[in-house]
Amino acid sequence: MAATHERPSAREIFITLEYGPVPESHACALAWLDTQDRHLGHYVNGKWLKPEHRNSVPCQDPITGESLATCLQAQAEDVAAAVEAAGTAFENWSGLPGASRAQHLLRLAKMIQKHQRLLWTLESLVSGRAIREVRDGDVPLAQQLLQYHAVQAYTQEEELAGWEPMGVIGLILSPMFSFLEMMWRICPALAVGCTVVVLVPPASPTPLLLAQLAGELGSFPGILNVISGPASLGPVLASHPRVQKEGRALRRTLAGKGAELGLALGAESLLVLTEAADVDSAVEGIVDAAWSDRSAGGLRLLIQESVWDETMRRLQERMARLRGGRGLDGAVDMGTRGAAARDLAQHYAHEARSQGAQVFQAGDSPFFPPTLVSDLPPASPCAQAEVPWPVVVASSFRTAKEALAIANGTPRGASASVWSERLGQALELGYGLQVGTVWINAHGLRNTEVPTGGCKESGSSWHGGADGLYEYLRPSGTPARLSYFSENLNYDTFGLAVPSTLPAGPEIGPSPATPYGLFIGGRFQAPGARSSRPIKDSQGNLHGYVAEGGAKDIRGAVEAAHQAVSGWVGQSPGARATLLWALATALERRESALASRLERHGMELKDAKVEVELSTRQLRAWGARAQAQGHVLQVAELKGPVLRLREPLGVLAVVCPDEWPLLAFVSLLAAALAHGNTVVMVPSGACPIPALEVCQDMAALLPAGLVNVVTGDRDHLTRCLALHQDVQALWYFGSAQGSQFVEWASAGNLKPVWVNRGCPRAWDQEAKGAGAELGLRAARTKALWLPMGD
């Protein structure tokens, strides 16, 4: 059509009143690419790194397919060089006072401000996202992130005393995520004194530009290093011995390598629209969530049946007015992302249709139109799969309870919004949704001060706010994470079989008969295998028999724990504290019995008494802390509060260490219960009897199923727990091999794990035994946004 090149006259537009092009010049982005001769390498240690003999990939304009530049693909040596640079820089950077790091971060914020046009045109040009979103959203937020974390660095010595930076952080950026996602993670890492190596997907120049801006500040060139390369390099980066922290495949590869793993996976979001909603505003919320280039993923939409027709009518009407086009156009809602995103969306829409869904597409987009899928049969594969951008999958619900059941019935849990003008209903849904972020009557709001993260398969890492800082810190004095990887560990057979046990001689000694059985559902039960294992005392004499638990017992214990969840979560913190204190009192009464049990395992009576006393103190301390959970954040630009909630993980499995058989058991138990979890515990293998003694009190004091204790072969029980999909988190304190297995096996549901890598902890010391780390691990954060106004 030749006519398209000819611009219509004002006279014609006067009749049609159509929108015209509003192109934003991207000359400066091209000029910057020219400075690199249209050939981008990696940015390492403050310099461009362009090694010879590497493959390169073209970086294309997503609309025209025209090649803008070529990008080198890194190889393992390049990764090593970047990690080396970051390691060297870490020595200096982590030793600086917080105030100096704050200064440096502020200088970087200024630097971004000076080159913001370059940044936003380059990002929009390459990613194809609407320039408005990059210019008005991402770039200012990147600056705010630096400013916020500068303040955090400044107050670090005071606020984060007792914690130290982890070291070199490896960050693997998925192709879906923009440079802003990188900023969310590198800012806290740099602020607390870590240095970073970022592996960006091929052909993403914006992170390289940012690294260059940071490098040109001069002083600390190696703190931010960016290399571009295929995702297959991820494990290479992550398993480098100097990298201290780092998705499912990655978790498997990394098992035992000693790196801490922070996952942020899916980008799918959820929107619950109730009959009490302002439907027109909720429709705008859907646009914000799916069709405004703000989010990287698709949207699952739950609509209450009574407003289904009305919502669909308004939504389809609204979709017809959406404008798509070139990202660099100032008047489009949706830009044009690359062919990969289009193919994904096309494939999903096609599959959904073939599985019986209605697919509605509207709006004017030369690329891939906004897409609304409805009537998808719940059991169809598409209903289970992650929804890609820019697709919205709508389904209906009848009651708020049903909405919660549907919403929580997916493995994803990143973010959700609830639309209801009834405060009670909105809060009920907001608290009940198992996601990291909930917005009430809004969608996609972000702020540097509000922690953002996910639960379930959306990953367990946090960024933003104070929670984000802890991702890059560890308690001072913790040994650096060394690899404990063993090539010889056979994942298929670890803990598979239980060695059989035979009668082991006469039971001798003055102590009363040991409690016997598995403590499940509030009472002692016989093990499914109907066999027992002997427990020897320090003299080698038989102390008693404990039940030999197996897979069926674990299943039963997890079921019992699940049944107790709702009751325990529903308890007020005060009630939880009361129960923990009551347990402490019971423990005191049992002191002499417990001490003598410990003594038989070779402890001095004096030390045994100390251990019992410390244990009661732990119960009281966690009881007291149960009452101080979460807080309210005040966020600039938002009228209204953001609640930072600390929510229980659910059913928490704990494999207790052999050291400090009573204290470790009680500390872990108390922290878990105080945060509202129910637990399945495997006590110390060598000395499980004190834990069973405590069970006798718990049988009388605690609700049934809240605490379940299974004795038996630790490797076998660990295997059962790690492979159980309905255990929400697993803490393992045992052998290095066990740790490695737990990390490998838990990839099944991506449950958060905490393993000791075979290193014993000093449970009697504040920092390790009772410290903040336990509290951090025992609950997950949720941010609940409550905008206000009438």
Place this chain on the structure above:
Amino acid sequence: MSARNRGTELDLSWISKIQVNQPAVLRRAEQIQARRTVKKEWQAAWLLKAVTFIDLTTLSGDDTSSSIQRLCYKAKYPIREDLLKSLNMHDKGLTTAAVCVYPARVCDAVKALKASGCTIPVASVATGFPSGQTHLKTRLEEIRLAVEDGATEIDVVINRTLVLTGQWEALYDEIRQFRKACGEAHLKTILATGELGSLTNVYKASMIAMMAGSDFIKTSTGKETVNATFPVAIVMLRAIRDFFWKTGNKVGFKPAGGIRSAKDSLAWLSLVKEELGDEWLTPELFRIGASTLLSDIERQIYHHVTGRYAAYHDLPMS
């Protein structure tokens, strides 16, 4: 003119369940301005279109027949002839949509327009403008007198007391009577949204005014402390769409008060285009109440045509 809104029986179920979420509407209002803009030829064409939506208004204590005459002349020749020529728009008979004056000046306006041989309608404010705090009897009489003097559009103000105390039936009855008093003249109902207290009230008042047979609903008098704002407009436009979906009647929308810059007027056009669609972008269904807006539009057109910014004396005063 399109078919007039005959109104409907009062149905309170249309407003009883409505809850407007103010923070969400505020966000939408910000977005519309950030996400839509027009440049170059499009901007010039949109600005000229905006001219045809203007109710060129003077509501001052010191209005006299000479100032009214000047206003009417400007309404007929809103943009300098040579500028229109270079845009090839000189033969379109471009005028503003109406002139809007106080009831006592209606005669002056009708006479002035007649003298210049044009058919631009004269709108009169009425019913105790701007506060509406006079007796119903005098308010109704005011309408009748303005219509007698030749006003073909009447901008009435509603009784805010009735909204704030939730007397929706009484409000419906009053506007019904206004409508009757107007006869053939079009009824534009000013909601004075700055004084209604909440966006939910704005929606409800809009719906009542439309059920009672208003041809237009209008944001404000220009005399309140808060006048035409985007959030309020969004709520009113959504009410208009809901009313259209329920009854098939198209009711017009008129923002007024505080709209001074050409850029603002473009945002108002895209707001209507986005929320209601192109069908509403006609003088029959969309007006902008303004006095100084026109001269800013003319300056922008001048700049578009000549590439220079106009001096004060380059353009005729209104």
